[in-house]
Amino acid sequence: MQVTLDPVFLDRFRAALGKLLIAKDDRVLCAVSGGPDSLALLLLAQQLIPDKLVAATVDHQLRPESGDEARYVQNICRALGVPHLILTPDEAICGNIQSSARAARYALLDRAADAESCRHIATAHHADDQLETMLMRLARGSGVDGLSAIRARNGRVIRPLLGFPKSELVDICARADIRPMDDPSNTNADFDRVAMRIWLAAAQHPFAADRAARSASALAEASDALVWMADMLAAERIRRESGSLVCDFSNIPKELKRRLLIRCLLELDPNLTPRGEAIERLLVDLTSGRTTTIGNIKCMGGRYWQFSDAPPRRN
Template sequence: MTPPPDAAVERFRATFRRLRPTDREAPVVVAVSGGADSLALLLLVHGEIGAGCLAATVDHGLRPEAAQEAAYVAGLCAGRGISHVTLRDALPDRAGATANVSARARALRYRLLETYRARAGAAWIATAHHADDQVETLVMRLNRGAGVGGLAGIRETNGCVIRPLLEWRRDTLAGIVAAAGWEAVEDPSNSDERYDRARLRASLGGVDWLDREQVAFSAHNLAAADEALDWAADDLFARQCRGDAAGVSYVWRAAPRELQWRLVARCVRAVAPESAPGKAALVRTALALLRGERVTVADVLCSVRRMPQEDGGIAALWRFERAPPRRSH
């Protein structure tokens, strides 16, 4: 059972340590499906932190082979002295027009992993998303007209989730697994053309001019730009928005469109913390307010009032309050 090459270990160590700025002594849960990507991640994490590596395989119950694959991963882990658990629960019900099977499975997977992370006293969950996944994600989002946030692609960090392989190619990871003497599990859904990502993967497979690592780096740069815009929106909200018992007010000042909808998002969440309107709804709300219109989004009434200024001028005051209850007929 050959360990990963020294060069791969050093490359991985630099990213892995950067993504764990705190709690470096705490265990890390590694999400392992049995595919080459996740097995390579498991080998690299285990090589770096030893017994602190906790492998977890989620059986979504969608394929009869899943239980056997989980048992196979458990056997590989046992052979290397790696702690392993299989996590199972019922797939959540469909909720909303876009809650397809893939989305529901993803929601279940992260919920089970987070529950296990907390129970095991681990600080982080590591997943094996890599550069090829990033390219596929960016192309899919380009086709959907995504903005800066969407084109940031798969983030390196999201709460307790870290993704240290976003600059690694699929072939490189497969080579690490092969060198270790392990055989990866092939998920048939990866080549099932009923899925958008599988069709795109097949199309991109023959493209030789696309530098996937550089595309992944572009996504990293866009994520940094998105973070900067969020920072600016937070600063604008803190300096220019005022809250009271009834809601939030903002004396409008000219701002780029990307900041307008982000500011609306913060005002809406300040009034209704449980709300989670999508970007499209927030953009429409900002445009309506710029036209001086009243609009309701996520149970928050957004309106524009005229506010006299000391210099005799009139300013537009954007006002956000809880919408009154709807009348029942």
Template sequence: MSPPAVPPASANKLNPPDPEWLERFAADFDGLCVSAFGGALADDARIALAVSGGADSMAMLLLAAAALPGRVVAATVDHGLRPEAAQEAAMVARVCALIGVPHATLSLAAPISGSNIQSQARAARYDALFAWMQQIDAAVLLTAHHADDQAETLLMRLNRAAGVAGLSGIRPVRFDSFPVLRPLLGWRREWLRMLTAASGAPWTEDPSNADPDHDRTRFRALLAGQKLLDPAALAQSAAHIAETNAALDAVVAQFWADRWSETGPQLRIGDLPREVQRRLVRRAIAETRDRHGIATPPFSSASNIESLLDALERGSGATQGGVMAVAESEFWTFRPAPPRRSH
């Protein structure tokens, strides 16, 4: 893709995106809606955008405003971590005013501190966005994750020995408090920068994107400094892995329906492939925790359960996530773990 030949934008007007780019964005957005909802959103559905002020999110703002006129609202989250953030949010607000998009600047419910700042900021950002969406009755949230983000994510997770679910990368559709759609996962970072520049819109550079203390920054530099790996191809591979993961989920759902018994409760899965066992056991643990209100220790669909699977395959058992799993004949049973004895 190449930027359209356009005259410079004025201070009071931005150049619209090229029609070819708009057509592609509309097609990508419609495809995600079909995937997420089985069809298009209602014509009066309000579409929320998370716009940080970076070139990628500004491109999404320009594309969505032009492709979905009158339906888009935008928000910028000020995490309270940098003094420049307020000015950056004000810049986004000015661009939104130029193109007729309502804008809100959101602050966090509580300050961020301590370790793993990026992870905390991400969770707090989504909390703030979802609370805002509820107030304005928005139907869906769009974020500006793109193909280069996807390539970086795939490499990071390969380096952490992730399984199929982790290697699926950034999901095009995610269901949380509200549906989250990522219509730019097939777009390269350089295309989005060209689009924003061609419009005449300003953008900001987050200094954390150049901080070598972050894994993503190092993998971004690795990709930028070589010509062997193609980020677009890596992103497409992540999409193929995501399809495989979805197919496995469907297979596992069928085995769950056939082999999970409330009596016990127990699973008959010793004869199944390890990956299917892994997913069924995680689901059995989650089901047992929910049923008995077990909140600690923490457990998630990404928890490592390899030692538990090894024990079950040996015909014994172990405890994970507050649940005791035991191999009994051809069945694996799941019960709340007994309380630990105090000494």
């Protein structure tokens, strides 16, 4: 199959990919579901890194037609000359379907990337996804980290399409004469993202995907700067004393206190998942010099805040 893409799209994709690959010869596993977003990602990547590209489709086996859809993508990849894998979960997906499917999907992609010696996994998140994510997190009251939304790089996962709106990805598929698949879950308003997407399409609002992408990028830089500062403060101010962690929280802004507090808690219990409200209450208690517990950790306020394993509770 011979495909000719708009040089403007290719130049933008080349620039985005160049910022994300650690080395020019890195192999990339491209996640392709069969929708217009991932097919456009496949087409762009096939044009620029054909010898370093492997495609993979995760068949979650949640719908009867999912196997046929995976094979449809496989046929497209065969026509493009791109090696393709169909991945299926080891166990049936249950519980919270979206969350469980996502966890299974990334686990399968991670395993396949290792097997294929791919340094990166490319996914097709785009500018419209970024806008939806920012608004969803704003509605939940997220802070700087949450509002930085979808990162262009998260570990080995890269997202080179964040600068592309959905309309351009649909256009890429149309010009290549490739028909994307329709996933019915993308129209199920029971899912928060779909509900936000429907609202954005129907409402008169000032939000634009390109401006949201710029805001997300600025917030990501601010988040990285806070992480950098917290790293420096942690090295200077956190110490171990007789099985406890002791930290000097004096004369630093509240946001950095919050980050150091979370570091101390996770140092003692990596499985602890404190929510924002719980951290806020703990900050108030410790600032007031009180002693309290969170999970199995005893927290003592005062000049220096101390954290240790809480004694067993009495029946």
